[in-house]
Structures are given as structure tokens and as C-alpha cells.
Amino acid sequence: MTTATRAHVPATPTAVWLVVEGLWAWYRRNWRSSAVSSVIEPVLFLLALGLGFGSQIQPSAATGGLPYVQYLAPALVVASALQTAAFESTYPVLAAFKWKGTFLGVASTPITSTQLALGQLLWIFLRLSVSSVAFLVIAALLGAVTSLGVIGSLFAALLAAMAFAAPVVAYSATLQSEGQQFSAIFRFIVVPMTVFAGTFFPVDQLPAWVRPIVWLTPLWHGTELSRASAFGTGEFFPVLGHLAFLVALVVIGGHFVVRNFARRLEV
Amino acid sequence: MTTTASAPNTTRTGLLLRVLPVGMYAGRSRALVERSLLVNRRAWLQVVSGFFEPLFFLFGLGFGFGKLIGDVVGPGGETISYVAYVAPALLAASAMNGAVYDATFNLFFKLKYAKLYDAVLTTPLGPLDVAIGEITWALIRGALYGTGFLTVMLGMGLLTSPWAVLALPAAVLIAFAFGALGMACTTFMRSWHDFDLVQLALVPMFLFSTTFYPITVYPEGVQFAVKCFPLYHAIEVMRALCTGFVDFSLVGHLAYFAVMAVVGVVVASRRLGKLLLA
Numbered sequence: 001m002t003t004a005t006r007a008h009v010p011a012t013p014t015a016v017w018l019v020v021e022g023l024w025a026w027y028r029r030n031w032r033s034s035a036v037s038s039v040i041e042p043v044l045f046l047l048a049l050g051l052g053f054g055s056q057i058q059p060s061a062a063t064g065g066l067p068y069v070q071y072l073a074p075a076l077v078v079a080s081a082l083q084t085a086a087f088e089s090t091y092p093v094l095a096a097f098k099w100k101g102t103f104l105g106v107a108s109t110p111i112t113s114t115q116l117a118l119g120q121l122l123w124i125f126l127r128l129s130v131s132s133v134a135f136l137v138i139a140a141l142l143g144a145v146t147s148l149g150v151i152g153s154l155f156a157a158l159l160a161a162m163a164f165a166a167p168v169v170a171y172s173a174t175l176q177s178e179g180q181q182f183s184a185i186f187r188f189i190v191v192p193m194t195v196f197a198g199t200f201f202p203v204d205q206l207p208a209w210v211r212p213i214v215w216l217t218p219l220w221h222g223t224e225l226s227r228a229s230a231f232g233t234g235e236f237f238p239v240l241g242h243l244a245f246l247v248a249l250v251v252i253g254g255h256f257v258v259r260n261f262a263r264r265l266e267v
Numbered sequence: 268m269t270t271t272a273s274a275p276n277t278t279r280t281g282l283l284l285r286v287l288p289v290g291m292y293a294g295r296s297r298a299l300v301e302r303s304l305l306v307n308r309r310a311w312l313q314v315v316s317g318f319f320e321p322l323f324f325l326f327g328l329g330f331g332f333g334k335l336i337g338d339v340v341g342p343g344g345e346t347i348s349y350v351a352y353v354a355p356a357l358l359a360a361s362a363m364n365g366a367v368y369d370a371t372f373n374l375f376f377k378l379k380y381a382k383l384y385d386a387v388l389t390t391p392l393g394p395l396d397v398a399i400g401e402i403t404w405a406l407i408r409g410a411l412y413g414t415g416f417l418t419v420m421l422g423m424g425l426l427t428s429p430w431a432v433l434a435l436p437a438a439v440l441i442a443f444a445f446g447a448l449g450m451a452c453t454t455f456m457r458s459w460h461d462f463d464l465v466q467l468a469l470v471p472m473f474l475f476s477t478t479f480y481p482i483t484v485y486p487e488g489v490q491f492a493v494k495c496f497p498l499y500h501a502i503e504v505m506r507a508l509c510t511g512f513v514d515f516s517l518v519g520h521l522a523y524f525a526v527m528a529v530v531g532v533v534v535a536s537r538r539l540g541k542l543l544l545a
Contacts, residue, residue, distance in 0.1 A: 068335075184316065200327070205331050
């Protein structure tokens with residue numbers, strides 16, 4: 001690249017923001033369906049399982065002595081953020097490369113593939129922030145929130161969701177077409193993770209051999225952080241460990257997103 | 268279209284073939300099932316994975332939730348374990364989900380993008396062949412999943428009555444009704460965005476139709492609303508058959524699905540005819 005063309009390259013923050021703006025321009029017309037899946041569905045889960053199913057459960061040591069709905073809410077925000085993240089990191093990314101071709105369009109402008117990759121990740125982060133805040137506000141109105149520690153839950157949810165999104169975006173960027181890979185991710189990773197990683201019941205109720213698998217999921221670390229913050233039960237070293245694991249996933253995943261975008265878009 | 272539609276007339280012998288409008292049905296829906304079979308040979312992972320989803324829920328909810336909740340009151344007023352309570356409901360829900368997703372997402376893709384049925388209708392097959400063929404394939408898949416799930420339930424000792432042998436045919440009927448209705452809805456859809464309406468119907472139904480807890484949790488008015496949902500009746504049927512507390516109300520529940528299936532097939536084939544032959 002010569003200095004003459006480099007002069008036209010926007011500064012990275014500007015370029016990243018332009019990418020986000022581009023994604024927003026499309027989303028503005030199509031937000032309806034994601035509102036259903038990322039806000040209404042988790043609220044329904046909270047109502048049905050927290051209040052309906054929860055009415056059958058006596059507060060006990062397993063629920064930290066809390067009513068079930070309050071036990072569930074800080075974990076459900078993490079689980080639903082992860083689910084939304086999984087969706088946002090798969091079909092839309094492949095579509096932008098292949099079916100809609102929007103990423104190819106961006107690549108023909110002065111915006112670099114790295115800036116595009118960062119813009120895509122920032123966009124997912126902003127999408128998740130809005131739906132997670134919306135869910136928590138509704139949960140608070142339903143009486144499922146115990147303390148201001150829920151703000152920590154929000155950050156736990158976003159961190160865990162990005163820790164999952166980054167590697168998945170990196171993977172989606174390598175696909176040439178959607179065979180069965182995405183269905184396999186949802187069926188064999190997202191669904192079991194949601195069911196088993198401590199959202200609905202404590203992990204120590206699972207057989208011992210399953211637990212090490214659970215420890216590998218970002219959802220479990222996010223849930224532990226979220227409950228620790230919401231209930232004020234956090235201890236220094238476990239919290240540090242969960243944070244380190246999730247940050248590491250974000251950094252490593254992010255590195256591969258940047259690399260894979262470059263491989264696909266730069267000739 | 269008249270020339271292609273009149274071709275099968277020479278072989279119209281059965282009553283159904285004679286009473287239906289010309290070109291709707293050629294008695295060759297088998298060909299579409301065969302096509303699905305051939306296509307799905309390459310998508311075996313998707314087919315197999317459909318079996319695991321309810322299993323994950325069964326293990327997760329049954330054992331995890333089960334320990335939180337202990338025993339519950341079953342259909343006959345008898346105390347049963349929570350996992351025995353939830354399992355039949357999950358079977359009903361997976362019959363619903365499998366049938367509806369197949370009849371909506373997959374069908375929409377074939378209808379709008381793959382243009383599969385436009386191609387099919389240039390052959391002697393009619394819209395009713397399409398409707399019957401696609402539903403039959405969905406049912407074959409559903410029956411496979413149902414068999415797998417019931418086998419696991421049997422292995423876990425959750426099938427306590429001989430009535431359970433009827434659980435599989437009942438699951439197929441339920442899937443048929445949901446599939447037919449889902450197909451009818453798909454013919455009205457304009458874009459992928461309409462699928463959030465499908466989600467909006469399925470998710471609340473899955474969560475609130477006494478899948479996870481008894482109906483007595485709700486106040487009276489809500490109880491009535493829940494009893495209108497088709498999944499509620501499906502779960503009642505499955506719970507009754509799996510635990511053996513069968514009474515006359517079963518006929519009522521099954522009639523619900525018979526009506527739903529007929530309405531679904533009639534609307535779906537008419538609409539398909541309109542969309543494809545117009």
C-alpha cells in the first residue's frame with residue numbers, strides 16, 4: 001500500500017464506528033425478529049420457570065436460600081446473552097461474506113479487514129448490551145432482582161457472551177457455505193451448555209464426570225460471576241479465575257477473528 | 268397447466284382421486300418422500316441431532332430440576348418422580364417442535380428459494396401430493412425421534428404401563444396435526460421475519476402448557492387459556508399413556524388433533540395450489 005492511498009484510510013476508531021453504523025442501518029429495519037428471540041423469549045423463560053416452576057420449589061441451600069425466580073434471574077441474563085451471541089456470530093457473519101456480500105463491499109473501501117472485524121465484534125457487543133439491559137429491567141419489574149449487584153451481572157453476561165462470540169465469529173469467517181455446521185453448534189454446544197452449565201440448577205447436582213466439561217464452557221464462568229455479583233457472594237480468587245478464563249477467550253477469539261477476516265478479504 | 272394436470276386422469280380410480288378437483292392430487296406423493304430420503308442421506312447430522320435435543324432436556328431438567336423439586340403429583344393423583352412427570356411432556360413438545368420447524372423453515376426454503384415445488388408441479392404431481400408427501404416425510408422423521416426417546420424412557424424405567432405402546436402412534440398423530448397446521452401457516456408467510464411469529468407461538472406454548480409444572484399453578488382464567496393450546500392436550504395424552512391413567516377424556520384430546528390435522532391439510536393444499544398454480 002502506498003502512502004498516497006494510506007492518506008485516505010480513516011483512523012481506526014472512526015472506521016470501526018462506520019462499520020457499526022453500516023450494520024445498524026440494516027438492523028434498524030429488521031430489529032423486530034431479534035427483539036422476540038433476545039428479549040421476549042428470556043422473559044418468558046423467567047416467567048414460566050422462575051415463577052411457574054419456581055412455585056413448586058422451596059428455597060433451599062441449592063438455591064442459596066432464595067426464591068427460585070431470584071436464583072434464576074442473574075443466570076438467565078447470561079444464558080440468553082450467550083444464545084443471542086451464538087446466533088449473531090453465525091448466520092449473519094456468513095451471510096455478510098457470502099449471501100449479502102456486504103463484507104466484500106466494505107473490503108473494497110479504505111476500511112481494512114481488521115477494522116471491519118473489530119466493527120463486527122463491537123456491533124455484537126452493542127446488540128447484546130441493549131437486549132441484556134432490557135431483560136434485566138423487565139426482571140427487576142417482576143421482582144426477580146435482589147440488589148444493585150445485578151449491574152455486575154450485566155457485565156458478566158456481556159463478557160461471557162463475547163468470550164463465546166469471538167471464537168464463533170472466527171469460525172464462521174472460515175466457512176464457505178452452511179452445510180450442517182451451524183445446526184451442529186446450536187444442537188451440540190449451545191443447547192447442552194444452556195441446560196447443564198448451572199443456569200437452572202447447581203452444577204454439583206450433575207454426575208462428577210460431567211463437571212469438567214461444564215468448566216470449559218464460558219456460560220458456567222459467566223453464571224458464577226453473575227451470581228457472585230448479584231448475591232454478593234464473590235470471593236477474590238474464584239472471581240479472578242473466571243475473569244481470566246473469559247478474558248483469555250475474548251483475546252484469543254478476537255485474534256483469530258482478525259486473522260480470518262484478513263485471510264478472507266485481503267488478496 | 269391443464270395439459271400436465273390432465274395426464275394422471277387416466278389412472279384415477281380411488282374415491283379420493285375422483286372427488287378432488289382436477290390436478291390437485293395424482294396419488295404420487297410417494298415420489299416426494301423418496302426425494303426427501305435421498306436429500307437427507309447427505310444431511311444425516313441434522314437428522315440425528317434432532318434426536319439429542321429432547322434428550323439433553325430430559326437429562327438436564329429431569330435430573331437437575333428433579334433434585335430441586337423432588338416428587339410431584341402425577342395424572343392419577345399418585346406421587347411420581349419429577350423426571351417421570353416431565354418426560355412425557357418433553358416427548359409431546361419434541362413431536363410439536365420437530366413437526367413445526369420442518370413444516371415452516373424447511374418448507375419455506377423449498378417453496379421460495381429452492382423453487383422445488385415449481386419443479387415438482389411441472390410433473391404429474393399436484394399440490395395435495397406435495398402437502399401429503401412433505402408431511403409424510405416429517406412424520407417418518409418424527410416417528411424415528413419418538414422411538415428413540417421412548418426407548419430411553421423405557422431404559423430409565425419411566426414407562427410404567429402397557430398403554431405406553433400407544434405413545435408412539437399418538438406422537439405421530441400429534442406431529443401430523445402440528446405439521447399440517449404449520450405448513451398451512453407457511454403458505455401465508457412473506458419473509459424470514461415472519462418466522463418470529465412461529466417462535467412467538469411455539470416458545471410460550473412449550474413453556475406454559477404444563478410441561479414443567481401442573482396447571483394448578485395458574486389462576487382460573489389462565490388455566491382456561493392454557494387448555495386451549497394444542498400442546499396442552501398433547502401433553503395430557505402423553506402423560507396419560509406413559510403413566511397408565513387412561514380415561515375417556517383421551518378421546519376428546521385426540522379429536523382436537525384430528526380436527527387440527529384436517530384443517531391443516533385442507534388449508535395447506537389449497538394455498539399451495541393457489542401459490543404454485545396461479
